[in-house]
Amino acid sequence: MTVRSTLTRAAAGALLANAVPHGVAGALGRPFPTPFADPPGVGLSGRVPNLAWSAANAAAGVVLLRGYDGSRRERTALVASGALAGAGLAAYFGSLDLRPPADGSG
Template identity: 60%
Template sequence: MALVPKFFAGILLANAVPHGVSAVQGREFPTPFATPPGVGLSSPLANAVWSAVNAAGGAALLGRKTPGPRDRATVAAGALAMTFFLAYYFGKDQVKA
């Protein structure tokens, strides 16, 4: 079961990216703290905090051990799963031209 935390590390690390990018660009972006949660927009500062929390959680789940090929593949699988979920979640509300 040591691979399960690695999968969730990939999820958290992938989720840190869009929040961090939005924060650096000074743009509002949905967070769990918005109203309604995950749909409403949060300030760039809230996104910076949420990005940092996700990155710290992902790093903590990775641990200090040097990762082997299975560990790296599991982190990548978690990151890809979150990437596709976010693409679907945020893409479904886009206007189709």
């Protein structure tokens, strides 16, 4: 249990939390911001980019959990970073207008 392993678990928690809204939006076919949109992180992406971004985040989170020994400090880092990332994502995405353009071009 090192500082590095604790930070790794914290990053895993944030990545796994970020996978959720993109996966849900992709599964429902709802437009949602991704880094691939224009402008990145603000513009809306369709189903495929959201599912891809969700899968990339989930895969990276799982890779960072390799060798996870479940120490108390690492569990705390994992859960706390996931909760903080979720709160941050809710605040950020909640401030955006996530409705597709009225002309149907999005």
